[in-house]
Amino acid sequence: MTYALAALLGVVAGVLAGLFGVGGGILFVPTLTWLGLTQLHAEATSLLAIVPTVVVGVWRQQRYGNVRWRSAAVIGIASVGATIGGAQLAESLPEHVLRKLFAVLLLATAAQIAWRARRKQP
Amino acid sequence: MTILRLVLIGLAAGFLSALFGVGGGIVIVPLLVIAAGFELRSATATSLAAIGVTATAGVITYVIHGDVRPVYAVLLGVPAAAGAAGGASLQQRLPVRTLSLLFAALLVGIAIRMLLQ
Numbered sequence: 001m002t003y004a005l006a007a008l009l010g011v012v013a014g015v016l017a018g019l020f021g022v023g024g025g026i027l028f029v030p031t032l033t034w035l036g037l038t039q040l041h042a043e044a045t046s047l048l049a050i051v052p053t054v055v056v057g058v059w060r061q062q063r064y065g066n067v068r069w070r071s072a073a074v075i076g077i078a079s080v081g082a083t084i085g086g087a088q089l090a091e092s093l094p095e096h097v098l099r100k101l102f103a104v105l106l107l108a109t110a111a112q113i114a115w116r117a118r119r120k121q122p
Numbered sequence: 123m124t125i126l127r128l129v130l131i132g133l134a135a136g137f138l139s140a141l142f143g144v145g146g147g148i149v150i151v152p153l154l155v156i157a158a159g160f161e162l163r164s165a166t167a168t169s170l171a172a173i174g175v176t177a178t179a180g181v182i183t184y185v186i187h188g189d190v191r192p193v194y195a196v197l198l199g200v201p202a203a204a205g206a207a208g209g210a211s212l213q214q215r216l217p218v219r220t221l222s223l224l225f226a227a228l229l230v231g232i233a234i235r236m237l238l239q
Contacts, residue, residue: 087183
């Protein structure tokens with residue numbers, strides 16, 4: 001039952017992510033905690049869940065010639081070392097602190113979406 | 123010089139991504155536009171490709187710690203990939219500006235709930 005619900009929520013999260021131009025992670029993490037995972041396990045699992053969406057997204061975008069591969073490679077490779085630091089910090093923080101920090105990230109994302117929506121107005 | 127900026131963007135994105143379990147597009151996209159002079163469309167596309175590497179690195183780190191639940195990742199991630207393709211094509215047909223404000227309000231609601239828990 002939980003599994004069917006997870007798949008359904010996956011579709012919803014994907015549609016919203018595609019519609020509003022955000023990654024799935026911002027929605028995967030709250031979904032996974034709602035399904036009963038701890039904040040840390042939800043974050044770790046979210047990163048793996050992001051991969052299929054990214055693969056499909058890149059495949060679509062590169063057909064339009066929008067991907068600048070060299071820049072993407074530099075950013076991606078530079079990020080690898082920093083992910084170890086980020087994961088270490090997440091491991092060491094208490095569950096409730098990590099959850100509250102994530103809430104702040106959600107607020108920042110909301111602000112960015114609202115700002116983009118207003119900017120596009122004619 | 124641009125290379126240095128891209129490296130700094132990568133470091134910030136990698137840290138944020140692994141700390142919060144997100145892709146990091148929230149920092150990569152605006153920084154590519156503001157600091158590296160990208161147009162929004164190519165910033166978004168380039169960010170996606172970079173996130174592929176970042177998320178994979180994060181997953182490996184968390185797998186070593188034993189924190190990843192692969193069944194949930196597949197159940198959520200594979201339907202989401204299909205949904206995202208659908209959502210992107212809906213963009214042309216829906217009043218996205220109004221919906222964006224509603225979506226931002228939804229995120230604020232989730233955030234408040236998490237802060238009060």
